[in-house]
Amino acid sequence: MMKRHSSAALPPSTGGEMHEETMGKADKSYKRPSRCSRLCSFLIIAAAFSMLTCHCYDYVHGGVARVEHARASSRRLGGSPFSDPAVPPRRDTADRKVSADNEAFELAAADARRRRELCSGQYIYVQELPSRFNTDMVWDCEDISPSKDKCKYTANGGFGPRLQESGWYDSDELALDVIFHDRIKRYECLTNDSSLASAVFVPFYAGLDVARHLWGYNVSTRDAMALEMVDLVTARPEWRAMGGRDHFFVAGRTTWDFRRQGDVDAEWGNKLFRLPAVRNMTAIVVEASPWDRNDAAIPYPTAFHPATDEAIFFWQDRVRGLERQWLFSFAGAHAEDSKSIASNLVEQCRASAACSMMECTKGPGNQCDSPASIMKLFQSSTFCLQPRGDRYTRRLAFDAVLAGCIPVFFHPGTAYVQYTWHLPKNHTDYSVYISEEDVRGNVSVEERLRRIPTDAVERMRGAVVGLIPAVTYSDTSTKLESTVNDAFDMAVWGVIRKVAKTRKRILEGRAEDEKPEMYSWKYPLLGEGQKAEDPHEWDPLFAFN
Numbered sequence: 001m002m003k004r005h006s007s008a009a010l011p012p013s014t015g016g017e018m019h020e021e022t023m024g025k026a027d028k029s030y031k032r033p034s035r036c037s038r039l040c041s042f043l044i045i046a047a048a049f050s051m052l053t054c055h056c057y058d059y060v061h062g063g064v065a066r067v068e069h070a071r072a073s074s075r076r077l078g079g080s081p082f083s084d085p086a087v088p089p090r091r092d093t094a095d096r097k098v099s100a101d102n103e104a105f106e107l108a109a110a111d112a113r114r115r116r117e118l119c120s121g122q123y124i125y126v127q128e129l130p131s132r133f134n135t136d137m138v139w140d141c142e143d144i145s146p147s148k149d150k151c152k153y154t155a156n157g158g159f160g161p162r163l164q165e166s167g168w169y170d171s172d173e174l175a176l177d178v179i180f181h182d183r184i185k186r187y188e189c190l191t192n193d194s195s196l197a198s199a200v201f202v203p204f205y206a207g208l209d210v211a212r213h214l215w216g217y218n219v220s221t222r223d224a225m226a227l228e229m230v231d232l233v234t235a236r237p238e239w240r241a242m243g244g245r246d247h248f249f250v251a252g253r254t255t256w257d258f259r260r261q262g263d264v265d266a267e268w269g270n271k272l273f274r275l276p277a278v279r280n281m282t283a284i285v286v287e288a289s290p291w292d293r294n295d296a297a298i299p300y301p302t303a304f305h306p307a308t309d310e311a312i313f314f315w316q317d318r319v320r321g322l323e324r325q326w327l328f329s330f331a332g333a334h335a336e337d338s339k340s341i342a343s344n345l346v347e348q349c350r351a352s353a354a355c356s357m358m359e360c361t362k363g364p365g366n367q368c369d370s371p372a373s374i375m376k377l378f379q380s381s382t383f384c385l386q387p388r389g390d391r392y393t394r395r396l397a398f399d400a401v402l403a404g405c406i407p408v409f410f411h412p413g414t415a416y417v418q419y420t421w422h423l424p425k426n427h428t429d430y431s432v433y434i435s436e437e438d439v440r441g442n443v444s445v446e447e448r449l450r451r452i453p454t455d456a457v458e459r460m461r462g463a464v465v466g467l468i469p470a471v472t473y474s475d476t477s478t479k480l481e482s483t484v485n486d487a488f489d490m491a492v493w494g495v496i497r498k499v500a501k502t503r504k505r506i507l508e509g510r511a512e513d514e515k516p517e518m519y520s521w522k523y524p525l526l527g528e529g530q531k532a533e534d535p536h537e538w539d540p541l542f543a544f545n
Helices: 015-028 033-060 064-076 089-119 135-139 176-184 206-212 219-234 237-242 276-280 309-320 342-351 371-379 396-402 436-440 445-450 454-466 487-507
Strands: 124-126 199-201 247-250 282-285 295-297 326-332 355-359 381-386 406-409
Touching: 135 206, 176 206, 176 247, 176 487, 199 487, 206 219, 206 247, 219 276, 237 487, 282 487, 295 487, 309 454, 326 342, 326 371, 326 445, 342 355, 342 436, 342 445, 355 371, 371 381, 371 396, 381 396, 381 445, 396 406, 406 454
Parallel strands: 124 199, 199 247, 247 282, 282 295, 326 355, 326 381, 381 406
Antiparallel strands: none
């Protein structure tokens, strides 16, 4: 920015003094016209020669822009405070404005080129929907749950109330609808041209919608908004491009809340995922069906939402170097379901001097609802037991990864066949698998864990710590750039890859993929040359009834 001086601040040798001296001499010249004539002629010739010299110099070194720069500089350095009639200020201002406009245009063009290179094949188009399908539900948050205040969990872009430590929030495990929508608004590769988009995002808060009507409502009420959403989206021109196969939305609950089979009020949930149009779309959930291909699971939100890459690196360094006093730990409770092994694990943990137990309870005072308590438990443990409960998956598995604790799974449906976009295909790299059948057969979990060599434990812990960014939803509200791909980035890339495969098949004129959906859990696990029909050790666990 040009710094302006008052005439009083000018140094004594500046052009202001020279101007006054010249004006004084001019006044005296009226009495001596002959000397004035010769003097004026000399000054005119000298000025002309000086300007010609400057013009030639600047022509050689880049043209008129330098002349204008020199003029501006002479004024900036303290020339006469009066305007020089030979150099109109308007022209100088206009030329500098043109130069600034050109520079701004070049910067914008360079940014557009960089964005095209960065976003090639990654553009997302956000479908327009009335606010009643998303943000209005947040405003009416008291209707989301009849038994729990959900309003506080919708704050801060879905992260919930801030905790004392920077980057930590009291996040609800089912707040993914809001978190994902808030994040996609800042996605760098958004486009207003759907023809450029690799995928189309539909901002329908399906999880919040069904949560409002799970208890005490008939099926017509539970299905109403889902049916209305389908009518709106399928009428849009964007739908016709691929029949909705490039569309995706987030339903931040388990898949079972959206798969009601009949139209009896006593049945659970709505039938959103069973609607023909929705079966063409990709539904993002926290737990997917092993037998259906139109939903995909991504990690539950944890309490950690770092605002910078440095915060992630700092946390990784911290948990990597912790001393862990317990061989293993378990946060859970006795299960009412006889199929669950949770009760068995509670008894084993209580009987072992190497295990730390945190019993989860219902209602206020439940330690398992405290991010600080969970982190303290898991950070002090080498292994963290993660059995399934009334559903395959649990948020605590991601809390364990966040704490650098090696998860121990007892059913492949808890992680291995769920989070294939976010977790390595080779599950032995980062976890331990002990089958439920072994536990029911009185296999000692402690003995099994003690058999693992120390160097293998260190390798697994390193892999777990390396997974922390992949299971974290970062706070990008203040972050301009990032070198780390988080859970959101990997979810978007997973959708784009899925759509790209479908688009390629359509362009090549190949028929609709007719893989049996009953093997959906198995497809991501197949190696080169393997078929879904080939026997697999987990076939009995996913037998389709």
